Amino acid sequence: MLKQAVFQRSSHVSRTSVAARLARKSTSVGVNSVLLARHQVRNKSTKSSSSSSSSVATPAASAAPSPARNYSTKSTVIQLLNNIGSKREVEQYLKYFTSVSSQQFAVIKVGGAIITQQLDELASCLAFLYHVGLYPIVLHGTGPQINELLENEGVEPEYIDGIRITNPKTMEVVRKCFLEQNLRLVTALEKIGVHARPITAGVFQAEYLNKEKYDLVGKITGVNKSPVEAAITAGYLPILTSLAETASGQLLNVNADVAAGELAREFEPLKIVYLNEKGGIINGNTGEKVSIINLDEEYEELMKESWVKYGTKLKIKEIHDLLQHLPRSSSVAIIDVDDLQKELFTDSGAGTLIRRGYKLINRNSLREFGNPDLLRTALLRDPEIKAGKLSVASYLKFLESVQFKSYGDEPLEVLAIVLNEDGKVPKLDKFLSSKTGWLNNVTDNIFNSIKKDFESLCWIVDENDANLAWYFSKSDGSFAKNGQIIFWYGLKTPEAAELIKEFDNSAIGSSLSSAKESGVFSSSQQKRGLHLKRSLATSANPNPPLREGKSQEKKKVALIGARGYTGQNLIKLIDNHPYLEISHVSSRELEGQKLKGYNKDTIIYSNLQPEDIKLLEEKGEVDVWVMALPNGVCKPFVDVIDSVGNSKSKIIDLSADYRFDTTGDWTYGLPELNDRQAIANAKKISNPGCYATAAQVAIAPLVEYIENGKPSIFGVSGYSGAGTKPSPKNDVAVLSNNLIPYSLTDHVHEREISSQLKQKVDFTPHVAQWFQGISHTINIPIKKHSLTSREIRNIYQDRYQNEQLITISGEAPLVKDISGKHGVVIGGFAVNSDEDRVVVVATIDNLLKGAATQCLQNINLSQGFGEYEGIPDDTVIRG
Template sequence: MLAAVVARSSFASASAAVAPACFASVAAVTARRAASGFALGSDQSVISQWLSGARDVSDIQYFLKHFGESAAATKDAAAAGAAGPKTAVIKIGGAIVEEEMHILAPAVSLLYRLGISPIVIHGGGPQLNKLLENAGIVPEYQDGMRVTDADTLKIAQRVFNEANKLTIEGLSKAGIPCAPCTSGVLYADVLDYSKWKLVGKTTGANSKLLNELVGKGIVPVITSLAQDKTGQTLNINADIAACEVAKAVNPISTVFLNSTGGIPGEKGQIIETINIHKEFDHLMGQAWVKYGTRLKIKEFKELLEDLPKASSVTITSTDHLTRSLLFGKCAKGTTVSLGRTSRAAAALGGNAAGARSFSTSAAAAASAAARAATKSIGVGIIGARGYVGRELIRLLGDHSALELRCVGSRANAGQKLADHIPEFKGDLRYEALPPDDIAKHANDVSVWVLALPNGHCGPYVEAIRKLSASQKDRKIVTVDLSGDNRFTDEWQYGLPERFRERIASASFISNPGCYATGAQLSILPLADVLAPNNPPAVFGISGYSGAGTTPSEKNDVNYLKDNIVPYSLVNHLHEREVSRQVGSKVNFMPHVAPFFQGITLTTDIRLNVKLTREQVVQRFQDMFGKEPLIEIVAQKDAVPVVKDNAQKHFVRLGGFAVDPATNRVVVVATLDNLLKGAATQALQNINIALGLRELDGIQSE
């Protein structure tokens, strides 16, 4: 029977080669669903529907790579207590509930039977407007969001409950087990009562409930209503609700279905791709980007910055839902990403066939060209061969005022920088750059970055000081990434969150260490109430990029495989650094793990006073709540993890566990050791010292 199914496909010879894997994958899903009590029909019917949507063998290969599973793997996952299904968040508009359920339900059913667990969030705008009109209430909007007074909210609750019922009925007829989620899923505070009345600003979603339903094979169907701490129901824009749910469950894909099949551009044509980091500012400055479109793009930006960097958001029509999810190709619609290669392109080994016909990236390219023409401040990096130097070079490429004009490396002297760092565009070559050659760059370099091993900076610092003394008409800034100058008052310690004003007037700045950055941010809000003679204990794990490029056991991937290696368990440089900065002895135990980049720190702190968890969190909010590169994860039981902000610029602080019996607090911090732990922080310090925008070159990431 399987052979007959394959033979009927439009590319039978190619699909026959992968058909056994297809059948095994679908059989495994069917077995898992059946074990949960759900009958899904024959494997052959599922494969037949699935193959009808595939256009070539690369579609099948993409599916098997991202969603395929064997019966053995499913059995192992079940034994380990894993939920099994991969989650997709699907937001549907009110018009789809009323008019396109006959298209949506079979599509969701196919996804479900292929092992993808949908979470559906629905709106009800058209229905609500109709009932408001019947009640003599004129709908009012501010900045793309509905003003919701008490009367409007009552009608909205009735409309959304009815839309929820219709959605569940439609999906259930297609054989999909569903659960109504009309309350208890979304949490919110009142956004601005004077402006929007009973409209909420989401603060989180009930991930425990959602994961439990998904784990049982049940599809949650969620209304866009939330509750605040008092139990007051608040209206939430359905797009915002979907984004909040996506943040909570970290789905494989987030899809928004609407009648237009994407985001319309200035002349009504569908924008096919949006690179958020490169195009956001440009889009926000366009007169045609307003109301709901403006709100959507802002929410998508916030969502993507919270998800793994390869994530994307798709806005498409109902009839393109399955192709978008199963094969990574949005045949019609808008794909919004952070700007990296799409999963579809990666699966095909490069750019996906059929280049996008319309994008706002042309304006972004023009903006980049304008920046290049106005770069006026030269930067020199000494020791630019390592991982941190590479990251800093990449960041400088997006800076509006800084230009890399000198790179020093004895090992690579004479070689083109672009041959080693493909992200760099230009003909700049490495120089051997001994200290005596610093003076040769007196007229073209105003910022020196020392990216050298500990103990090697002295001669260069002396040469830069001589140069600075002879160039009193301009400021020359030096940032040392090593630990050589972190223990002297002659250099300004470069933690912007604490010393921003001092950094602004400094010329010599010592960049904090990677571990030290996360550790002291975990301790500083509690530094005034530390218990005497009971120092904080910091357990740290870093990716092996922290060990640099010189070969050792700490960056030997074979030695690190299935391993975590402790090292320098007493008197580590960062232990002394953090102790100096927080004004109290700190014990630090570092380890290296087999992932490439990222750091997690768990800090055990004993206090001399009793504080509740809420009081602890408030201290962190008071000190860091307005910091652009610090995120406070305040939700109870929410713990930052490495993968969520590896390759991102911010520090996450969370956990905040409190034992009132012993006055013990445990804080968890995560950060990227190469970025906020090094290159990002260095660029922050340079920007502040030169009076530039603090996040220039960083924000554009």
């Protein structure tokens, strides 16, 4: 997976990549062809094996699956496309995973707590894999459940060296618990159409680890593959426990992680996945999730780190020892269950990826390349050399005449060459990677090495490059010109302007893995496009004058997915808007019912499909499309709108899908902090999140004063923020006299706030017993003795003096006062006695300014109306 370096994690790249945008062909055909190929590969490559008599099957699981199982189930394909960054990634990883026999795809170890707390999510993720023709070997633990049962039985759990002492009474509980949890998982899978086979014994042979010390605890001596192979051959997911048996049939308890490792040694899978609640290994110094560990290069130094101790040290050592016995293509992923699909099928990944990797080597001259044939092989990947426009020998001669530095791994799966000419911006002249280099993250490692050596860099890429989104993610800005794009990082504005001028006036020369000579530089009619990553305005009044309404023509709004609370509030606002009217509302659950709360016309819910939306777009019947859908669902609708050329409609997405866009295709719609003119001109606008809006507005004025740490946000929302789908987070009985913390790390709004402010933050969300409204208590570390409370309040008042929806208060605002209001209130402004920390309190109505009101601001801007048109004066908070 293409991730970031071990101790750093950059802003997340939107999964809707530029590559996907530039390749808007119908991807479902390609996906289905890959699925069919997977079905054929499995039937050809998997050897028949007889079922083991020790496999225990439930009645539901005993019937063989239909040979005509529909691999192209519409919902499955849509889920696949919505959880993957691009067509390239879909095809790349499916091809990778189907390159081996079915049982060699993955071993997934599931922690017992996940079956208790996240069973539905686990079943859904496994169903996703099953329906695209992938058969992971699933092995689960049951530690927390065993402790609970033992407690009910009045038995105190005992451990020696972290190993559970398993006497006959404990073994009775262990066996009962394993059977119950195994059946729970199998039943959950069968209910959603996944054929699963429980295998609770007969796989692991063992001997006593130390009978006198641990009693019925085993050390695995052998693995019987037959039950697993038989299940997969018959079309079932094998669901294993970690119970083992001696030669005489005595059951022994074995640690599930150890059992998963033994399975991996036997099957040699491409992936070994450990699902846990933390979602990865946490760096004890920074508190951040470690993204990737390359053992060959980093293991020795990593084991010396002060935070690598106890269980973490043991886990890394065990994984290191395991991978030494597996093919170099195998890797271990430690992730949260919700991130399983993202880890397996996207370049960015999700949790902690551990692989052997290769050591990286830098060379400053051709003499330092020990194997010239290896260098020639790497250079043959260059498109210009492939096309015969350039020979390897001529390029090598060129390198002898310039100052350069090359980067590569030992087998040169990736080769990068940086030209460092005096007085010029260093240029990444070649970046050549094999498919293996992309798949195994070598590309990111190489680029990180380059970035350590060069504070600034430029490079040129063909706009049709399949990895364009990756290049965008590495840059600070770009300039496009008739089929080619120049990227850069680390340049000040004058330097970037000079680079653009040079690129615009002459051919700097194409480079990298998919560039080509296009002949566009001599053309007098040239298309140009500039993209810069947004930086926060620093002036006291960063916002332009409000736009006056330009037209009184009624504009038509279509709501896709309008049954939630946000949709209801937006419908009410549009009903009272002088220049907007609703033309369509789409909801699968409410199809055929009348739209309530809208009085301008009788509107009936429909269930619009992408093809219906395309037809409406072609006819020009919609001015604004509002996507009020769950995260990860709206991409097919956006794609069909994009596919219609010369359309004048605007798209506003209320989900988190495009808030991390780095392509320049989407504009982040927070008017109080962003360029209003950019929002007005944007074709596609990503509506910010509720928590994220209040936090950004509350932190932005102090970003330049932050020092020695990062802001910490304690956020509490009313239960409307949990949506309408029943859950403990919107169950009034559960919430009564209660406060529920959730998503304790890496919440999507934490990423959103950090990304937009260009300043990392910590965010811990909670849900409380009131219906709507959010309260943030925010700790902001600042330069010591830099600001007083009064000065801080003045900074906020100056910054937001012209903002009609932001109120600055001397007192800490109360959440009960924000409910039903359309703005943000910021107050408190307390400075601690050491004068190095500010506490700010912000409140916002999560359904209004946190969603519907902000959406209306963006609609107004996009259509040329006054920004606050349709927002009731009596409920707008004013300073």
